[in-house]
Amino acid sequence: MTVETLATHRLHGGTLRYCRHASTSTGTPMKFTVWTPARDSQGGEGPFPYLVWLSGLTCTEDNFTVKSGAYEYAAKHGMAIVAPDTSPRGEGVADDPAYDLGQGAGFYVDATQAPWAPHFRMYSYVTKDLLEAVDGAFPLDPARRGIFGHSMGGHGALTIALRNPGLFNSVSAISPIVSPLNCPWGDKAMTAYLGAERAAWRAHDACALIEDGAGESFDEILIDQGLADSFLESQLKPELIEAAAAKAGRKVTVRRQEGYDHSYFFISTFIGEHVSWHAERL
Numbered sequence: 001m002t003v004e005t006l007a008t009h010r011l012h013g014g015t016l017r018y019c020r021h022a023s024t025s026t027g028t029p030m031k032f033t034v035w036t037p038a039r040d041s042q043g044g045e046g047p048f049p050y051l052v053w054l055s056g057l058t059c060t061e062d063n064f065t066v067k068s069g070a071y072e073y074a075a076k077h078g079m080a081i082v083a084p085d086t087s088p089r090g091e092g093v094a095d096d097p098a099y100d101l102g103q104g105a106g107f108y109v110d111a112t113q114a115p116w117a118p119h120f121r122m123y124s125y126v127t128k129d130l131l132e133a134v135d136g137a138f139p140l141d142p143a144r145r146g147i148f149g150h151s152m153g154g155h156g157a158l159t160i161a162l163r164n165p166g167l168f169n170s171v172s173a174i175s176p177i178v179s180p181l182n183c184p185w186g187d188k189a190m191t192a193y194l195g196a197e198r199a200a201w202r203a204h205d206a207c208a209l210i211e212d213g214a215g216e217s218f219d220e221i222l223i224d225q226g227l228a229d230s231f232l233e234s235q236l237k238p239e240l241i242e243a244a245a246a247k248a249g250r251k252v253t254v255r256r257q258e259g260y261d262h263s264y265f266f267i268s269t270f271i272g273e274h275v276s277w278h279a280e281r282l
Helices: 062-067 070-077 122-137 152-163 184-194 198-204 206-211 232-236 238-248 264-281
Strands: 003-011 014-022 029-036 048-054 080-084 140-150 170-174 221-226 252-257
Touching (some): 014 122, 029 062, 029 122, 048 122, 048 152, 048 264, 062 264, 070 080, 080 122, 122 140, 140 264, 152 170, 152 198, 170 264, 184 232, 206 238, 221 238, 221 264, 238 252
Parallel strands (some): 048 140, 140 170, 221 252
Antiparallel strands (some): 014 029, 029 080
């Protein structure tokens, strides 16, 4: 799979690249960033353990790359980070005027409903096309790969990891949507992309997946949630994943952070701890 490098920047001793490639899953060009360190934790030049970051509603590949401050911490641990766009884009790709549906709001599912089905296949994109592209083009170690994300991307990270423990060795999330079956964002997006039959949604609901025994190989899932988050009670509901984990005998750690909201100010405060947490497991 051919990867085109659009821009290159030196950052924290490593190299940040903005990239584009053709996705078979979405049928569109897709963009991502990849940061690789100069050395791994043992002083080697790779292949490097790496993390895939999934961003939230309205984001592109650029939001995390510019705002998170993650690369300083990744450099300390000799880890690479890949950050893809959140949806297909371009001429002929369906869209909606609302911020929480359509372009910028792919929800990391494979749509089955019109007009979304031809291009909105972000689950397949992340689990197949993206990994094939970066593993072939950069010095990354697919045997030491983790995934994390924020909000809609936290939902994506949790569900993709739980369904694919062979692809990912660790998973964490910041302010994730833990149960699309039980929140307005999920109800709107899943109905549009997957149809009104709610049984089809379970494969994209972290709480339901844990209840169904998915991803039992993960020793722990880490979640950070701000208590000043305006979406906490209506959309995010971390108590639901705690209850699902307790019932299933699984370890999910939800750290509730006083005074923090849903923004990148919150992400940038705790991103270093998430990178370190993954480094211990990779």
